[in-house]
Amino acid sequence: MFLKEIKQKINSTQRISQVTGALELISAVKMRKSQKIALGSRPFAQKVIEILKRLSEYQQECLQKNSFYFHKRELKKVLIVIVTSDKGFCSSFNKNILKFAEKEINETKESFKREKTTTPEIEIMAVGKKAIAFARKKKFQVKVEFSGIGDYGTLEETKPIADLLLRYFQEDQYQRICVFYTDFVSSFIQKPRKMQLLPLCSESFKDILRESAFAKDSTDKSASFAKAKKSSEVKLPEKFPDYVLEPSPGRIFESLVPQLLEFEIYHIILEANASEHSARMMAMRNACENANEIIKDLTLNYNKVRQNQITAEVSEISSAKEAMG
């Protein structure tokens, strides 16, 4: 009876290891592809942020007149975008970002309370099924939910998100929009990150440029990126004349800023995707290793029990024979 139980356990563990093994292989392929896309998009994203940063630093007068994207308005409502995966099985990937987001949300609330200003409302835009579930469980006010973005993410898929965010900001529904996402550092390390998307402000860009993975050389695979980094090391002079904006500043802000923001959202999703697949692959690899270890232990146990049984049987027979003889 006991033997049979162990045998069953071994079989079921074997089946689990088969599933996790398959998932590991699938994730490995997806990881490679999504990493390649994410790393490829980094030079563009970096330049986008650099340009937005310089714009926000150099054109202040002009900005006040021409663009509301840079205006800091009185905070009434804050929108928080949380980017997670649709599927589970990726160890602490979702847990980390959700924990980080929750902590930041609570801290923001506290700081508003301390300052005794009117507390702005905080609403959530959940991207990915895990974020949706989280926001519902924690009873946050959820404004919109997005899910079903593919494994690699395309501009067409992420454009609705960017459009929606821009519209909210334009219509003054929200006076600040923050994004929480996971930054892909390497296959082993993914960091949760906060970024203020709107209004555009140079401090937030500085933070991103300093902290984000794309400011550092994370993997060997980012060889093309390392080259880009070199060029960004060229230090700009402290102060240079304001940009000439052709054909007109208004037109630049109208067309350029939304375009750049659209790409930022796309890039964020790519980073999150690369992180998700890397996290899942590592999780599945660990699961496989654990399963194999358990199988090894169980097999040892199985053999021991079987041997015990045989010994017992033999001694029974021989003692019976002795008694008869």
Place this chain on the structure above:
Amino acid sequence: MVLNIITQDRIIYQGKVSAVTLPGEKGELTVLPNHIPLITPLTGGKIKVQDANQKELFFEIESGVLEVNPVEMNVLVSV
């Protein structure tokens, strides 16, 4: 002057150049070293790059953005 031509998924060109001609919205424009800082949208057309060895290179684009700052020129091309 360093020129970067970057698309959404890779770097197409990176290097020192002596002159670049781009398709601006109001017609062609040529950027030489020490140009004033400039940001302008680009339309479809050909980018002509004259590199440090006076070799000419051409890139076809659909639309994009040009940023010139005192150190480098960035052309962000959307595909």
